[in-house]
Amino acid sequence: MNKADRIKRMKVPAVDPKLAKRLPPGQVLTERFPILHEGEVPTYDLASWSLRIFGSVNQEVTLSYDDLMNMKQSSVTCDIHCVTRWSRFDNTFTGVKFQDLMKELHIETKSKYVMLHADHDYTANLALSDLDREDVLLAHSFENEPLTDKHGWPLRLVVPHLYFWKSVKWIRGIEFIDENHPGFWEQNGFHLNGDPFKEERFSGEDLPIPEDEWEKKDYD
Numbered sequence: 521m522n523k524a525d526r527i528k529r530m531k532v533p534a535v536d537p538k539l540a541k542r543l544p545p546g547q548v549l550t551e552r553f554p555i556l557h558e559g560e561v562p563t564y565d566l567a568s569w570s571l572r573i574f575g576s577v578n579q580e581v582t583l584s585y586d587d588l589m590n591m592k593q594s595s596v597t598c599d600i601h602c603v604t605r606w607s608r609f610d611n612t613f614t615g616v617k618f619q620d621l622m623k624e625l626h627i628e629t630k631s632k633y634v635m636l637h638a639d640h641d642y643t644a645n646l647a648l649s650d651l652d653r654e655d656v657l658l659a660h661s662f663e664n665e666p667l668t669d670k671h672g673w674p675l676r677l678v679v680p681h682l683y684f685w686k687s688v689k690w691i692r693g694i695e696f697i698d699e700n701h702p703g704f705w706e707q708n709g710f711h712l713n714g715d716p717f718k719e720e721r722f723s724g725e726d727l728p729i730p731e732d733e734w735e736k737k738d739y740d
């Protein structure tokens with residue numbers, strides 16, 4: 521069974537009415553911070569690390585880690601919602617806002633879509649309008665400490681309003697594309713957009729059956 525099929529089979533828990541506004545349908549609140557990803561945790565030498573901005577843009581830019589740290593820094597406190605049904609409230613990340621990155625680097629594009637590239641060979645597609653928001657951050661820190669390796673050090677994206685698989689860890693590239701293409705999970709049964717409040721989990725039909733995915737996972 522693939523991952524999308526397993527999650528479709530999980531029981532849908534009842535939502536506490538007090539949390540209903542903040543907790544998207546079918547989600548369970550957790551205070552721990554689960555760790556989820558495919559493959560191995562990458563290791564880096566910061567001196568050779570880079571973030572590449574490319575595709576349909578007026579100019580391609582490659583940033584070093586120092587370049588990023590010298591840009592305007594911001595913190596965002598947000599709730600996060602994983603498609604495997606855990607949500608975690610009040611997470612504070614620090615880094616560079618996507619909007620500030622675009623502004624400071626004078627990036628212009630006619631593209632409406634973006635493909636995010638991450639190690640190892642992970643991709644996620646997003647509408648530019650989902651990145652071009654006040655609360656979207658390229659984060660290097662969590663709760664005022666550098667991200668741990670497993671949570672995406674040295675840099676991860678944080679897109680609070682979409683399922684967390686869009687918040688790519690170990691981000692290395694932001695590619696502006698002219699047509700929307702599915703990324704890694706989007707090619708594997710998950711929704712092209714991924715809005716948790718609309719329960720945009722899957723690209724196919726949804727069937728709720730027991731089993732828990734995230735409780736078996738690793739935590740920090």
Ligand SMILES: Nc1nc2c(c(=O)[nH]1)N[C@H]1C(S)=C(S)[C@@H](COP(=O)(O)O)O[C@H]1N2
Pocket residue numbers: 553554555556557558559602603638639640642670671672684685686687688689690691
């Ligand atoms: N590079 C990369 N980023 C990734 C993933 C991955 O497999 N590789 N998994 C995604 C998924 S499915 C989730 S839920 C979140 C988990 O982030 P966390 O481990 O910090 O909780 O990372 C996302 N970013």
Ligand SMILES: [Mo]
Pocket residue numbers: 556602603604684685
């Ligand atoms: Mo996820």
